[in-house]
Amino acid sequence: xxxxxxxxxxxxxxxxxxxxxxxxxxxxxxxxxxxxxxxxxxxxxxxxxxxxxxxxxxxxxxxxxxxxxxxxxxxxxxxxxxxxxxxxxxxxxxxxxxxx
Amino acid sequence: xxxxxxxxxxxxxxxxxxxxxxxxxxxxxxxxxxxxxxxxxxxxxxxxxxxxxxxxxxxxxxxxxxxxxxxxxxxxxxxxxxxxxxxxxxxxxxxxxxxxxxxxxxxxxxxxxxxxxxxxxxxxxxxxxxxxxxxxxxxxxxxxxxxxxxxxxxxxxxxxxxxxxxxxxxxxxxxxxxxxxxxxxxxxxxxxxxxxxxxxxxxxxxxxxxxxxxxxxxxxxxxxxxxxxxxxxxxxxxxxxxxxxxxxxxxxxxxxxxxxxxxxxxxxxxxxxxxxxxxxxxxxxxxxxxxxxxxxxxxxxxxxxxxxxxxxxxxxxxxxxxxxxxxxxxxxxxxxxxxxx
Numbered sequence: 001x002x003x004x005x006x007x008x009x010x011x012x013x014x015x016x017x018x019x020x021x022x023x024x025x026x027x028x029x030x031x032x033x034x035x036x037x038x039x040x041x042x043x044x045x046x047x048x049x050x051x052x053x054x055x056x057x058x059x060x061x062x063x064x065x066x067x068x069x070x071x072x073x074x075x076x077x078x079x080x081x082x083x084x085x086x087x088x089x090x091x092x093x094x095x096x097x098x099x100x
Numbered sequence: 101x102x103x104x105x106x107x108x109x110x111x112x113x114x115x116x117x118x119x120x121x122x123x124x125x126x127x128x129x130x131x132x133x134x135x136x137x138x139x140x141x142x143x144x145x146x147x148x149x150x151x152x153x154x155x156x157x158x159x160x161x162x163x164x165x166x167x168x169x170x171x172x173x174x175x176x177x178x179x180x181x182x183x184x185x186x187x188x189x190x191x192x193x194x195x196x197x198x199x200x201x202x203x204x205x206x207x208x209x210x211x212x213x214x215x216x217x218x219x220x221x222x223x224x225x226x227x228x229x230x231x232x233x234x235x236x237x238x239x240x241x242x243x244x245x246x247x248x249x250x251x252x253x254x255x256x257x258x259x260x261x262x263x264x265x266x267x268x269x270x271x272x273x274x275x276x277x278x279x280x281x282x283x284x285x286x287x288x289x290x291x292x293x294x295x296x297x298x299x300x301x302x303x304x305x306x307x308x309x310x311x312x313x314x315x316x317x318x319x320x321x322x323x324x325x326x327x328x329x330x331x332x333x334x335x336x337x338x339x340x341x342x343x344x345x346x347x348x349x350x351x352x353x354x355x356x357x358x359x360x361x362x363x364x365x366x367x368x369x370x371x372x373x374x375x376x377x378x379x380x381x382x383x384x385x386x387x388x389x390x391x392x393x394x395x396x397x398x399x400x401x402x403x404x405x406x407x408x409x410x411x412x413x414x415x416x417x418x419x420x421x422x423x424x425x426x427x428x429x430x431x432x433x434x435x436x437x438x439x440x441x
Binding site for chain 1: 185188191301357359361364368379382
């Protein structure tokens with residue numbers, strides 16, 4: 001687990017985790033960040049942020065903001081972020097969607 | 101004389117004196133008839149409050165005490181909510197510390213306890229002071245503290261500088277309107293509480309477009325004045341200074357970082373600065389709201405306590421008046437009865 005990721009929104013810290021790889025939705029497309037990445041500052045568009053844990057990718061929806069990468073630390077500052085509900089059953093997904 | 105209003109409007113003035121002498125209690129009743137016309141020019145003599153008047157005052161004060169203590173409880177519960185929001189916003193607010201926000205209390209700046217003793221204002225460029233105050237009153241000294249701090253700051257360092265003041269909150273607006281009238285630029289009042297990040301970003305955008313419209317570099321610094329929440333009984337009026345990012349040159353911001361969109365570096369820095377300012381504003385608003393609630397709680401607590409003391413004093417007066425009345429009635433009855441004998 002080489003990268004430490006922190007996603008911060010105005011109301012709270014949305015996400016705080018360790019991962020090997022993270023995909024950020026920047027204004028010029030999706031970029032993947034691996035360990036020992038050069039220091040980077042980038043604008044983020046609203047999109048899907050994915051990070052990898054034990055072989056599987058966990059997505060979350062983020063709104064626009066910034067990301068800063070330095071010393072194997074990824075800090076994502078966005079206006080908002082949403083959890084993603086996953087399920088293999090289409091009925092369950094529809095039900096959750098209608099409940100929203 | 102009836103019919104002639106105003107001239108001979110007679111009132112019966114009773115004056116009761118009760119004094120203790122030796123082993124007993126003497127009650128002396130003096131009657132004085134004074135036409136009202138004689139009173140108007142001369143010294144105003146007030147009738148000694150009757151029992152009923154004191155009773156009315158007591159019940160009014162009891163109502164006030166009920167209101168202030170319920171306001172205190174409402175403030176206490178709102179304070180809890182504001183404190184949770186503030187703690188949650190702390191994480192959001194700390195990322196800006198890497199970008200160089202300077203926070204100092206008004207006390208330190210104006211009284212020169214900061215070592216360099218230099219002005220927070222950037223010389224030769226525009227400075228904007230954003231004051232965060234409340235819309236509602238009855239909150240103790242929070243708003244006057246900010247207004248006083250700004251006035252002192254402008255008085256000490258702001259004479260030759262181009263400083264504009266933006267106010268959030270009705271109470272601050274009315275005070276600063278009188279104190280620093282020529283510099284007032286805009287005011288945002290009656291914004292629905294709790295203040296959101298959306299409002300903070302709107303305000304940041306407005307300030308940046310209005311003050312650095314012509315070109316980058318005209319805006320020297322933005323100063324956010326708010327009450328920093330120290331504890332439930334203490335707050336510190338402070339000002340956080342935010343300076344725009346330099347895209348190149350000696351003070352280049354984030355010089356060690358690469359930009360994913362290098363051709364748009366200026367835009368990225370501009371957007372980042374707007375976001376940074378919005379964050380500082382949002383964090384300041386959270387602190388200001390928490391300080392306001394704690395101050396209101398304290399003010400209402402003091403008001404209830406004072407009302408309680410006043411009720412005790414009035415009750416003693418009431419009892420004295422009641423006893424005087426009873427004694428008078430007894431004397432009348434007894435002297436009436438003895439006259440028959």
